[in-house]
Amino acid sequence: MPHSTTAAAPARPRTPSSLPPFPSGLPEAPIQRISLEQLMRREPAAEQELWEACHTRGFFYLDLGGGEPEPGPGLTLASGADELERLSHGAFRLPAETKQAAAMARWRSLFGYKGPGIVAKEDPHRRRDVGEFWNLSKDDVLGQSSHPVAYPELLQEARPLLADFMRAAHEVGLLVLEILATRLGIPAGQLASKHRLDQPSGDHVRLTYGPGNPEAATTTATATATATAAQIKEEADTRITTFAHTDFGSVTLLFNWLGGLQIENHDDGGDGGKTTAATATKSWEWVRPVPGHAICNLGDAMREFAGGRVASGRHRVVAAPGAQAALDRYSVVYFVRPEDSVVLEDLTPGAARKPEAERWTAVRWIEERSRALGNDIRKND
Ligand SMILES: O=C(O)CCC(=O)C(=O)O
Ligand SMILES: [Fe+2]
Numbered sequence: 001m002p003h004s005t006t007a008a009a010p011a012r013p014r015t016p017s018s019l020p021p022f023p024s025g026l027p028e029a030p031i032q033r034i035s036l037e038q039l040m041r042r043e044p045a046a047e048q049e050l051w052e053a054c055h056t057r058g059f060f061y062l063d064l065g066g067g068e069p070e071p072g073p074g075l076t077l078a079s080g081a082d083e084l085e086r087l088s089h090g091a092f093r094l095p096a097e098t099k100q101a102a103a104m105a106r107w108r109s110l111f112g113y114k115g116p117g118i119v120a121k122e123d124p125h126r127r128r129d130v131g132e133f134w135n136l137s138k139d140d141v142l143g144q145s146s147h148p149v150a151y152p153e154l155l156q157e158a159r160p161l162l163a164d165f166m167r168a169a170h171e172v173g174l175l176v177l178e179i180l181a182t183r184l185g186i187p188a189g190q191l192a193s194k195h196r197l198d199q200p201s202g203d204h205v206r207l208t209y210g211p212g213n214p215e216a217a218t219t220t221a222t223a224t225a226t227a228t229a230a231q232i233k234e235e236a237d238t239r240i241t242t243f244a245h246t247d248f249g250s251v252t253l254l255f256n257w258l259g260g261l262q263i264e265n266h267d268d269g270g271d272g273g274k275t276t277a278a279t280a281t282k283s284w285e286w287v288r289p290v291p292g293h294a295i296c297n298l299g300d301a302m303r304e305f306a307g308g309r310v311a312s313g314r315h316r317v318v319a320a321p322g323a324q325a326a327l328d329r330y331s332v333v334y335f336v337r338p339e340d341s342v343v344l345e346d347l348t349p350g351a352a353r354k355p356e357a358e359r360w361t362a363v364r365w366i367e368e369r370s371r372a373l374g375n376d377i378r379k380n381d
Contacts, residue, residue, distance in 0.1 A: 022259045022288045023322035029263045029285035033061040033293065036074045039175060050176065051183050054298055058311030059263055061293040062172070062253070073168035077294060080165035081255035084207060084332045087158055091134055092209040092330075098152050104135065105376040110202055110366065111137040112149045118374040120243040131210050131241035131317065138166050138203035146200070162205055166334065169205075170197050173251040173336030176296065184306050185349045191305065194342045195250065202249060202337040202366045208317070210241035210260065210329040216319055217326040241329070242317035245373060247299030248366045249337030254295040256331040258320040261287040261295070263313050286321065300369075301338050301362060307346035338362040 032053045038046035039062075053060035064074035092099075104112040114133040119126055136155065139145035141162045155162075177191040195201070216239070241260060254261075265283040287295060303312040319325045338344070340363035345354050360368075 019257060019327065020323035022286075022324065026286045026321055027265075027284075029057065029059065029265075029287050031057060031059045031061060031263075031287065031295075033063055033290070035063045035065065036172065037063075037065045037072075039179065040072070042179070047179050047182075050179055054180060054310045056311060057263060058303075058313035059287070059295065059297045059315075061290055062296045063293050065292075073171045076164055076168035077172065077253065077255075078292060080161060080168065081294075081332045083161055084158075084165060084205070085255070085257065085330050087154070087161070088134075088207045088209060088330045088332070089328075090154055091152075091207060092132055094152055094154065099132075102149055102151050107147075107149055108376060109147065109149060110370055110375075111135045111140065111204060112151070114375070118243075120245075120374050121372055123240075123243060125236040127236075127238075127240050129240045129243055131208055133209075134207040136162060136205045136207070138170075138197070138205075139200055141166060141205075142197070144198065144200070166203070166205060167197070169253045169334035170195075170203065170336055172253060172294075173334070176251050177302070177336075180302070180306065180310060184309060184347075186305070186347045190347060191250075194338050195336060196339060199339040200341075201339045202335065202362065204335055206331075206333040206335065208242065208329075208331045208333065210317060210319070212325065212327040212329065213239070213319060214326040217323050239319050240316065241319065243373060244314055244316040246312040246314050247297060247335060248301065248369045249299040249335045249362075250302040250305070251336040252297050252299055253334045253336075254297070254331060255333070256289050256295070256329070258324045258327060258329045259286055259289060259322075260317045260320040260324075260329050261289075261315060261331075262318060263287060263315040284316070287315075299335070299337075301344055301365070304344040305347045307348045307351055309348070337366065 032049050034046055034049045034053065039050065050060065064078045099113045099115065100106065102112045104110065104114050106112070112135060114135065116130045116132055117128045119128055134155065136151065137145055137149065140148050140151070141159050174192055174195060177195065178188070181188065181191050262284040265285050297315070298310055298312050300312045303310055320327065320329050340361065342362045343359045344362060344365055345351070345359065
């Protein structure tokens with residue numbers, strides 16, 4: 001199948017180190033850097049850092065090392081993410097009809113292509129997003145899906161790369177879950193038994209694309225401590241690549257090369273919780289991309305399993321700041337999610353059983369949440 005590589009946007013330098021720098025002087029989220037190698041050796045200090053990060057903001061950087069004596073998941077993730085970023089350049093420039101043939105809306109699926117122009121049901125400004133996704137199902141890539149999506153050839157050909165990346169991301173995600181389980185008193189192996197690679201789940205790789213905008217490259221939005229009418233207007237004018245959301249699953253591993261990711265300020269501006277949807281502009285903090293590091297965050301399912309003792313941090317993607325805004329932005333994400341049939345419930349010792357009506361399975365929860373973000377997903381029977 002031919003795939004077009006003609007691009008309207010300027011050609012994108014391939015080497016991350018040649019990108020314009022992330023500007024200084026922006027409010028940045030103070031998130032921890034934690035070593036994957038130390039976590040894999042189960043070093044208590046690293047486990048403590050992980051625990052602290054997970055019950056405050058629910059976000060941390062994962063230092064992938066690179067100096068490992070033997071190729072491990074860190075190396076597979078770092079090199080796989082770079083390769084998938086390069087693949088994305090072509091994948092988002094496929095002809096519109098090729099992308100639409102695999103559209104999530106057409107397949108009424110969580111997986112496939114998502115185009116721009118979606119309005120999140122809860123957005124007070126009724127903005128249309130500008131971001132595009134390729135959601136590539138783990139079960140599809142590993143050849144175990146009962147509803148395979150007809151991905152274009154370019155992506156089908158990348159299955160070996162995607163499969164290696166998925167296995168490594170899943171392994172690292174499970175390590176994070178097991179460390180948290182120990183802290184929470186959840187019996188060893190219980191979370192792993194709800195996240196088996198060979199069972200149907202919503203796990204997927206997401207490739208994301210946000211178009212660069214050379215005209216926006218000089219203005220840099222800043223978050224400030226007080227919300228004024230001007231800031232509310234500025235928020236209404238903010239171009240959204242991906243609407244504010246919490247991730248639905250258990251653990252997310254994210255790779256990005258340009259800024260644009262923002263997380264909600266944990267201490268809500270110090271106003272004692274008076275922040276409302278209308279004044280929420282003050283609460284966004286930027287996440288600076290750090291070479292050699294993944295960004296890791298927890299999702300809603302892990303928060304449920306932990307009985308609310310860990311955070312599923314709210315975040316969104318806007319145009320990259322400063323000179324970076326001119327360039328097309330890509331990110332590569334892996335979502336570790338519970339198996340479809342797993343009930344989302346508190347697994348900590350002594351937790352009460354939820355009433356029957358509230359015992360939602362992961363698949364039902366994820367589909368409901370996706371619909372709330374504006375996606376046309378099939379209804380459960
Ligand atoms: O592109 C990014 O940096 C974040 C993407 C994200 O939050 C998501 O796809 O859930
Ligand atoms: Fe996200």
